[in-house]
Amino acid sequence: MLQKLLSSTTQKGINLKALYNCVRNEPELTKAEIAQSTGLKLSTCARLLEELIEQGLLYESGEAESSGGRKPKKYSIQPDVNYLVGIDISRTFSKVVLMGLDLKIIAEERFDMNDSSTPDVMIEQFTQVIHSMLDRNNIPDASLLGIGVSAIGPLDTKQGVIKNPLHFPAPKWEDVPIKEMLKKHFDTNIELDYGENTALDAERRLGAARDDKNVIYINKGAGIRLAIMLNREILRSTGGDKVGAFGQGHMVVDIHGKKCVCGNYGCMNTYSTIPALLTEAKSRLKRGHSSILSETVDDFSTLTFLQLVSALKQGDDFSEQVVKDVAYYSAAGLANMVIIFHPSIIILSGPMYREMKLYYQTVVEMTEARYKKLFPQLNVAFSQGELGENAAAIGAGSLVLDSLLSF
Template sequence: MSTLPAPPAPSPKKRIFDRLLDRGIVSKGELMEALSLTSTSLTRLLEEMIAENVLQLSGHGDSTGGRRPLLYRLDPEYGYAAGLEISRSYSSVAVFDMNMNKLAFDRWRMDERMTPDQLIGRVESFLEKARREHGIVTERILGLGIGAVGPLHSGEGVIQKPLHFPSPGWTNVPIRRLLEERLGIPCALENGANAALLGEHWALRDENVKHMLYVHVGVGLRSAVMSGGHIVYGATDMEGSIGQMIIQVDGPRLQEKGNYGALEAFASIQALEKQARSRLKLGGQSVLNAIAGGPDELNFDHLLIALNQEDVFVQELFAQSASYLGVGLANLVNVLHPEKVILGGALLSAYEDAFAIATQVAARSVYHSDEYRPEFSKGTLQEDAVSFGAALMVYRNLRV
């Protein structure tokens, strides 16, 4: 049995770069302690990186009795990274400087016209505009990270057979190659849930969280897991498999190939639409009857309108879905034991009480001790998490 060779150890400059990327502003003393470098070696490396415009001085820290320490940070203008989210309902793209400050952003709906070629053209136009408005030299765009719905072949840069895209043409799309040819910059593909978790983990860097779970509830359910500060990968890239978790034996089935009684049949946009149509056909009383023009015409936008009108029928649907989501979360937490659980997606953002309901149900069913109590959160980055995490990948992969 053979094993893959271990990846090469990062260079001392790369270790300094990564530390500053994670910590922001750092003193020489902190770098010496964290990276186990001698004062002479570290001074030489810092001077070289300043001369290369990778780092810059950022003033002085507080004195502990002697000279005030010099502080360092990454030069925000050394390079820029773009992050692209490709999702079923909405997609977005953003440009970040070296200190992960967002400089430009665009977001659009994924309708029936948004083919791969249309999306690539929109990204190209966005980057050209961002360069002009911020005076960015083309060569300073270091790369584009892509966070996309699965299933993917990340190594080949291919979006394989995603479900529920409104536009045709999204099967077996070599998205990395197509974007690299059009944009002329390196691109990397990761599933969107993993990218979001990378972003949210960076946002919590001061808390030193090592074990995390990310769950996104939209058209389908997507999840990502982090253990020991690293994303956990399986034998295949099926980020939506959480939706196939069976939570009710002999329960309903959402899709022809899905499991009966699976979580996606209770807690997803599709489930909400299907349940609303069925109940309306059985005589359910709701403003949806007037808004949608009939059960068969109903979609999620109609549910949001009714929800904004405080329609009790729709509120009950969302509350029930959130409760089932809590059951699924409890199952995951009991297996994975994360320190923090980040929840996002349309169900959580549309219905204000969904987060409280889901987490309360989950907390009641989580087996814990006095030493272990998971923390639930909506996250820091929220809707920006995927594009942020995708751009962060560019800097993580950067050779310094």
């Protein structure tokens, strides 16, 4: 029944989709709240609600408080009418999640990315896992409404192509027609977007940004991925895929600084990413700085992020100082973002924030110290998100409904 609703082009069908989308975006609204949000007359809204309930697409999910008289009903979408799959492809791991329409995870699978994780290998693994998930949960293929894919840019989201991402551990990730490759295995809707956008969308719907209008989301690891939400809308570049996603990694934090891969000097990428952190640590170790890493790493040029994290957890003074120094540049860039956008919350995700508590705490403290000099009354909340590494995949699945309900 949902496919029939989604394919309708009549005025009534458009109104039904608008109402359904309203309830999907804000579950447990009352009839009056839905009418106000959609702009439909209350009588029209009541009639369409009943129709969607009869079709099994919505249900009465509770009662709201009443100022007098009968308590108004609240409405939510039926989660098991169809199902969604979200795939997140990153440099260190990939994730597949199977969800109901309410974006609650039914099944999930994680894949570590290594030097053998080529596009062909990953598509084969994704395909096997999705079919297995559907079979184990007795879901027919026809009930799969679509597959959303989140990935590292640059992307061609319209054509469904991953173009030429940096720092992937395996070869052949240039000009990958991911949408076309999945279409060979699944006769369903396929959508592609930047992982930072889908992660923020998931946190907006289910996580740390549920009650916020203006949000900054940053994922920091081998690179820096930025998403911005203003007035509950996720911003997209006016240049589209020709420009790509927002590039906080190329915000200049030292005009006389190190040369970046982009050709400019002093970009955030050269100071506050995993490669930058390791470069700084290796340089100091080679100059003779004392550290417990001297006992565990034979060749400093082979130092890994996990080794540095381990030393940090053991209280290594050297590792703590390197992390604090690198955090300084993140805080400078983040304070710039706060001063410009005045977000109510900033979500800091990715391995640098997730694996290094000291790094996260230092960035938050230094960011607050900077922006409060100019805006002492501005209070910004900081979070590492509530959905963890599943955020991007959840948001990717939601992307399918976003596309189908757009009109």
